[in-house]
Structure formats: C-alpha cells, structure tokens
Amino acid sequence: MSFPPIFLKMSPFVSSYLLKVIAATVASDTEKYSEAFLEKPNEEYCAWILDPEKWGGAIELSILADYYGREIAAYDIQTTRCDLYGQAMKYPERVMLIYDGLHYDALAMSPSEGAPEEFDQTIFTVQKNRMIGPIERLAINLVKDQQRKRSYTDTANFTLRCGVCQIGVIGQKEAVEHAQETGHVNFQEFK
Template sequence: MRVKVSGAGLATKIVDIDGDCDLSEFLNLVSKDSGISNAIESVRYGFPPQTVQVTEVTKKQKLEDIGISSGEKVVLTGKTVTTTLQNDKLEKPLKKSSKTDSTATRKLRENQISLDGIWPHRILQLYSVPDDNSCMFHAISHCTYGNFSHSQPFREQVAAEVISNPLEYSDAILGRPNREYAQWILKKSSWGGGIELAILSKALRLAIFVLDVDAGKFEKFNEHQFDDFIMVAFNGVHYDAMEVVNEVSGQISRVLSQHSENVDRVLARAQEVAVKLKNQGFSFNTARDRIQCNVCSEILAGERDVARHAETTGHVDFGQSK
C-alpha cells in the first residue's frame, strides 16, 4: 500500500509498503536514511486524527490492525521534532572554511545536507510544514517569522492585491473572475502557487527561490528586485521551508543575502538536496503523475484540477494516485 509520511525530521514523501508489515518495520523503512526510528514516540493518522503511541506492544501490530490503510497521511512525532531556535539573518559574506566541518563526521537526517567547505558548522535542511492545503503559506510564514502565524494574513494580502489590480490580475490570468479568485484564495482549502509567490515576494520585499525537487533547479521570484531571499522546496504537490542551522550556536538562518560570497555554492548544495530527496520518493511530477482525491477517489491531473475539485466538492484530502 502507499502512504504519505511527514514529521520527525523527515521530508514529506510517499512510500510503498506491505500492509502486512508491523509498525516497527514501517518506522524502520521510512526513517532508514535518518536513523531516528528509535526517537519516534507516536504516529498520527486519519480524520478525525487518531494517535498511536509507539510502544513495544504497538510495534508488533500490523499497520492494517492499527487502522492505517492505503492513501493515508501519517505524521510521525518524537524527540527530534521541535527545538526553539533564533532566526539569524545573514548580513555578511560567507567565509570559506579551511577546517573539516564537524557535520561531515556524523550521520545527517534525510532532509539535511552539510555545508562543509562553504559555511562552517552549518547544515542546510528542509523544515516540514503541515500538509493541510496551506503549505505554501506556512512555508513562507516560517521562513519570515519562524512560525505559521502569518499563513492566513498572507492569504488576505494576496486577495487584497488581486482586487486592487484587476488589470494585472485579469480573469484570463487568474483562470476565473478577479473577485471570485480573491474570495477563493482566502479559503484554507485553496492551494497557493506562482501568483501568490510573486505577490508575497513583493509584499515582503524578499526574493523567493523555489526549489523544484523533480527538476532539481530553482525558480526565482523577483531575484533582481531584492537583495535578500528565502528558499522553499516544492515536490509537485507540497511546499516545505528551507533553512540553515548553525550546529554550534543553535541559530537558524532563513533569510539570506544574494551578495554573500559563496551563495551560489549554497544554492548548488541545495540542488544536491533535491536529487537526494527525489531518489527517496519526495518528488511528484504533476505533468506525469496523477493525484487522487482520498475522499471520493476521483483521479485529477495537476494543481488546477485539484483546486477546482476542492472548490466544487469541499474535498481537501489528496494523495498520489496508485
């Protein structure tokens, strides 16, 4: 069966697994490249959400007996999930390191890559945001505010901008009447995309670099207008935030400067993350792969079809088609 897994320091991804396997085998499979299976304390799935604590007893239970079925979204929680870290905006050029970075000697999680030789004692990582149809807004809010407090206000900013510029955001550009689009994007079930990224980039006065995991390259919004930028990763159906962690001080850099000496090498390392994640099943090509509504099982193609389906039916639970 096929399930979507996120949380606990893992990049959101879709995995294929035998329904006869037990919970222990499942946890070992989804975290085999990160080595965190022993740190996972519970799994959450279903609607309304159900939580199963990871114990010696539940580890021996089959997934189907627990209630996890194909098409399920499973969120892992544990000791590795959260730390409160201070945002550290990078103002000075990055300096080359002549010493071996300590991160090279330890095993990184699957959503991390060392910046050894580029930025001493730093790790570039994906920060997994909730998979609830607001992931793009969550990712930008996390990169700019360190939390998800501005996810809904960002929707309101987009709606206001669309209404105030009906010529720039015409019915033809939006794919529906201007005011109808503005009302639609306010709904938490509506997916954000290129239009919203461009608007929020200008509103925040930050370039937004979107790492396309399937293509292994960045799509850059307003890179020539603003010196500073944030990075988010997109796997075809889901956005996550990207950030740089200082292993020594515990600080996090989420807003970076395009004038930093080695910024191109940091971006190149980020593209290595894309290759790594694509090989682990994180990538989803909406032109090639199909999306299934987990409520009514209708097969859809691409974000627009999903958005229209959600609008007309109220269904907001989607996954990769089997």
C-alpha cells in the same frame, strides 16, 4: 572546507496572513490581475485564495517577493528546477522554498541537527553576482537528493481512488473532473 547542513522545515509556508496579503494585492489592481491573467474573475480568485486549503504558485510567490522586498527561490523537487521571483527588482536578500508537488516548505540552514528553530537562518544576502554563496550549492544538492529519493508527488500522473465510489483516476485533472461530475471530493493515493 565543510558547510553547515541544510534541513527542510516541514512547517507550512502559507499562513492565513499571507493569503490575506495576496488577496488584498490582487483586489487592489484589477487591471494587472485581470480574468485573463488569473484564469478566473478577480473577485472569484480573491475568495478562492483565502481558502486555506488552496494555494497557487507563481502569481502568489511573485506578490510575496514584492511584499517582503526579497527574492524567493522556489526549488521543484521533481524537476530540480529553481524559479526565482523578484530577481528583476534586485532585492538584497533571498529566501528559499522547496516544492514537493503538493506544498511549499521553507528551507533553512541550521547550525546542527535538532538545534532550536530560533537559530535557523532563512534569509540570505544576495551578492553582487546575484548568488547567495555556498548555501546555494547545498540547496541544489538537497533538492537533487530529495529527487533521487522520489520525495515529491507527481500530481499529473499519480493514481487516486475515490473514497466514495472506489473508482480509480490518474492525475489531478481526472480527479477534478470526477469531483465535478459526482460531487465526490474524498480521494486517496494508491499504487
């Protein structure tokens, strides 16, 4: 038995609308979304998340799972781990995302390569066993294939060069420290 192929959608998962949903949710519950939970004051977080250049992870995906009433399966290419958001609510549907170390892309099942986007399936029914059928195995295989091809960015260990002073740094942490010390924010990856 063969199954239709899965194609990664390279369109960004995040839109300004989704960022507004997240900010409004966080602002509406300062007790749940406290400074201890967010690692910054609630108001500061809300301003931060509204910047389209910023994106989080678990907090934001959890909020969106509840907002849409769907589970969100987020596959990490580097580790092949799948984090499932909204599973405690036993939502009847699931969407899938792939994380490449920098951003999330939607995962869709397409009837054929090059088929128009309106034919893609991105929402899958969760069965009684909490699985979504053969598509789940295909998604895992795709993630493993992307890992073998090293189709991810290791933000903890990648090497960057400051575009202003040409100093090399390793990982996101050193890049942030350099930016805070110098005000330089133009980095390029290099090997």
